[in-house]
Amino acid sequence: MSALGERQEALIRALVAGGELPEGFDKDDAAVVSTALLRKRAGEVAHHLPVVRHTLGDRYLRLFTAWADGRPKTSSHADAQAFVAHLQDIGELPRPPWYQRFRKLSRK
Numbered sequence: 757m758s759a760l761g762e763r764q765e766a767l768i769r770a771l772v773a774g775g776e777l778p779e780g781f782d783k784d785d786a787a788v789v790s791t792a793l794l795r796k797r798a799g800e801v802a803h804h805l806p807v808v809r810h811t812l813g814d815r816y817l818r819l820f821t822a823w824a825d826g827r828p829k830t831s832s833h834a835d836a837q838a839f840v841a842h843l844q845d846i847g848e849l850p851r852p853p854w855y856q857r858f859r860k861l862s863r864k
Contacts, residue, residue, distance in 0.1 A: 763778050766778045767781065767786075769828075770786060770790075771786060771789055771790045771793055772790070772793055772794075772828060772829060773826060773827070773828040774825065774826035794821050794824060794825065795817070795821075797820075797824060797829055797832075797835065798816070798817055798820040798821060798824070800832040800835075801820060801832055801835045801836045801839055802816065802820075803832070804832055804833060804836035805836050805839070805840065808839075808840060808843070808849065811849070812843075812848065815848075819843065819848060820839060823839055823842050824839075
């Protein structure tokens with residue numbers, strides 16, 4: 757990979773996955789871009805989860821950004837699935853009824 761390619765990869769990692777910002781880039785500007793990309797990602801996931809978005813209301817963006825910060829995106833669909841699992845783990849969303857029955861059976 758060329759030096760330019762390596763710097764571009766490092767920049768992307770810094771903007772979307774919490775990596776170290778390469779030398780020569782302004783930290784404040786990078787923070788603005790990183791926040792914008794995180795909000796865009798939150799919007800894409802909300803598109804997959806309209807009921808969850810509605811249920812969480814104003815808390816959606818805060819909960820999503822706290823979960824996604826430093827987590828690289830694989831796809832919007834994968835993010836949506838993982839985010840719902842996280843919300844269930846922290847008690848923000850109930851688990852489906854079958855899950856409780858499954859847990860009881862698996863403990864025996």
